[in-house]
Amino acid sequence: MLRGLNMDRQLLISSLIDYAGRNHRATDVVARTSGGALVRSSWGQVSDRARRLGGALLGAGVSQGDRVATIAWNDHRHLEAYYGITGIGAVLHTVNPRLHDEQIVYIINHAADVIVFVDPDFAELAERIAPQCPAVRRWVRLDADYEGFLAEAEAVEAWPLLDEWSAATLCYTSGTTGNPKGVLQSHRAIVLQTWATCTADGHNVNSGESILLAVPMFHVNGWAIPFASAMSGAKLVLPGPDLSPPAIVEWINTEHVTLSAGVPTIWLSTVQHLQRTGQDIPSLRRIAVGGSAAPRSLMDTLEDDFGVFVAHVWGMTEMTQGSSGRFTNRVEKLSRDEQRRRQAMAGRAIFGVEIKVVDDEGNEIERGSGAPGELLACGPWVAGNYFGSATESATSHTSDGWLRTGDVATIDEEGYVTIVDRAKDVIKSGGEWISSIELENAAVGCRGVTQAAVIGLPHDRWGERPLLLYVADEPVDRDDLLDAMGAAVPKWWLPNDVLAVADIPLTGTGKIDKKALRQMFAGHVWPGRDPDSSSDSGSAKQ
Numbered sequence: 001m002l003r004g005l006n007m008d009r010q011l012l013i014s015s016l017i018d019y020a021g022r023n024h025r026a027t028d029v030v031a032r033t034s035g036g037a038l039v040r041s042s043w044g045q046v047s048d049r050a051r052r053l054g055g056a057l058l059g060a061g062v063s064q065g066d067r068v069a070t071i072a073w074n075d076h077r078h079l080e081a082y083y084g085i086t087g088i089g090a091v092l093h094t095v096n097p098r099l100h101d102e103q104i105v106y107i108i109n110h111a112a113d114v115i116v117f118v119d120p121d122f123a124e125l126a127e128r129i130a131p132q133c134p135a136v137r138r139w140v141r142l143d144a145d146y147e148g149f150l151a152e153a154e155a156v157e158a159w160p161l162l163d164e165w166s167a168a169t170l171c172y173t174s175g176t177t178g179n180p181k182g183v184l185q186s187h188r189a190i191v192l193q194t195w196a197t198c199t200a201d202g203h204n205v206n207s208g209e210s211i212l213l214a215v216p217m218f219h220v221n222g223w224a225i226p227f228a229s230a231m232s233g234a235k236l237v238l239p240g241p242d243l244s245p246p247a248i249v250e251w252i253n254t255e256h257v258t259l260s261a262g263v264p265t266i267w268l269s270t271v272q273h274l275q276r277t278g279q280d281i282p283s284l285r286r287i288a289v290g291g292s293a294a295p296r297s298l299m300d301t302l303e304d305d306f307g308v309f310v311a312h313v314w315g316m317t318e319m320t321q322g323s324s325g326r327f328t329n330r331v332e333k334l335s336r337d338e339q340r341r342r343q344a345m346a347g348r349a350i351f352g353v354e355i356k357v358v359d360d361e362g363n364e365i366e367r368g369s370g371a372p373g374e375l376l377a378c379g380p381w382v383a384g385n386y387f388g389s390a391t392e393s394a395t396s397h398t399s400d401g402w403l404r405t406g407d408v409a410t411i412d413e414e415g416y417v418t419i420v421d422r423a424k425d426v427i428k429s430g431g432e433w434i435s436s437i438e439l440e441n442a443a444v445g446c447r448g449v450t451q452a453a454v455i456g457l458p459h460d461r462w463g464e465r466p467l468l469l470y471v472a473d474e475p476v477d478r479d480d481l482l483d484a485m486g487a488a489v490p491k492w493w494l495p496n497d498v499l500a501v502a503d504i505p506l507t508g509t510g511k512i513d514k515k516a517l518r519q520m521f522a523g524h525v526w527p528g529r530d531p532d533s534s535s536d537s538g539s540a541k542q
Ligand code: AMP
Pocket: 173, 174, 220, 289, 290, 291, 292, 293, 294, 312, 313, 314, 315, 316, 317, 318, 345, 346, 405, 406, 407, 419, 421, 422, 509
């Protein structure tokens, strides 16, 4: 091999905060603490305080590779922890506070965290679980306690030059089945995925943006946006615990937010709020939506009524962003309807994450054939295994190393992905598949329906049939709803029963909690006649 003659510089997270601290010192980082205080910080201050935190952690005996957890909302201190912990070579373990106590105890013990930073909102939680977490040496409250921890310390003068393969962040998957699994990202993987996030085909994070982070920093590292904002020197707005529509609209208008990101439920409720109040969000140009399927009606309203472009992307804890929501030059020239059809899909293939769908035998399904299969992914920032489970990859990965995502999908000729369902949520009726996601999107497109969830329940004749649960802001006639949905999906897919509910349970990361719904409606009795019995169909082939 003739070796290239470049410098041997490792890809390290500390280089991101060094860059922002030096070149974008005065750029705002605005935060709201859980106590309600508005804090105007800057990349310069975040950089300085992260160094001080690094020094404090070293003083507390934290070594390279040690795991240090956060149980916190999006604010400036949490951002400092992102950089202070990883900068010294310790591992940032972001804990989702919305999990049950037992799950939090499980992951803290599994990770063997040595220090835990806790938002004052979760002080009680910390007190409750501390006796069950013997490896934790210190719990630091993110208030005066944290400030004291920093004040005692000498700031790190220069961040250590780590190996780029050193572990940097640890994030556990939502664990809807079995125990949560830890995704351990290296510095190299984080820097590479952050670069992808900054590209125009990624989230196009750049120095001209004011970004509202409506994704919790405990969900997939806030989709890499806390890192990408430093890499680009963008203004960052960290909203604290309040992600209600009025708070989101206020942030957008007071901080002149141009770009935001979050799960569809946040944007669906924000749009309803805007429509109800007649408010506008003129500064907002783009949002990235993902984490679960975004209905086309959301893109239509946001773009037509509010001038906001929706980049609909797919991703997972195992890789962060896995697709691009930006139109290609060719798609730019198509009609609005053709563009929206693509926008409603879950993005298209992006450099850095290879994707393919395979059949039951593991053979690749030709792109554009329309046949769904299991979606596999592979790439330099895709998890190759899970933390502390040497054997897990035997089931989570194929024998040639591709990650089995657990999503059922199709990919078209241009690389656009359509997520048919999570493998465990797809409804198997009469031997054929019904997509719960498509049914939900069809329902949300109907007048009055603000949220919808579809689950499969056992059915004597067809094996499984769909039950639709919906939340409405005005009375909805069942037959009108089914008629309207019938225009969007095959008739034999239509739900066998439709129930209005007061709310739909969400998981800790804001997705529909189908496991909880299946438990809640386990004993549901189907109405006497199937709505589709006139055509005697529970399957396309009947
Ligand atoms: P998490 O690791 O919690 O982010 O969950 C990842 C899962 O969320 C994926 O495997 C998908 O099932 C789902 N998901 C993410 N983005 C989308 C999307 N745009 N459409 C449908 N499902 C999605």
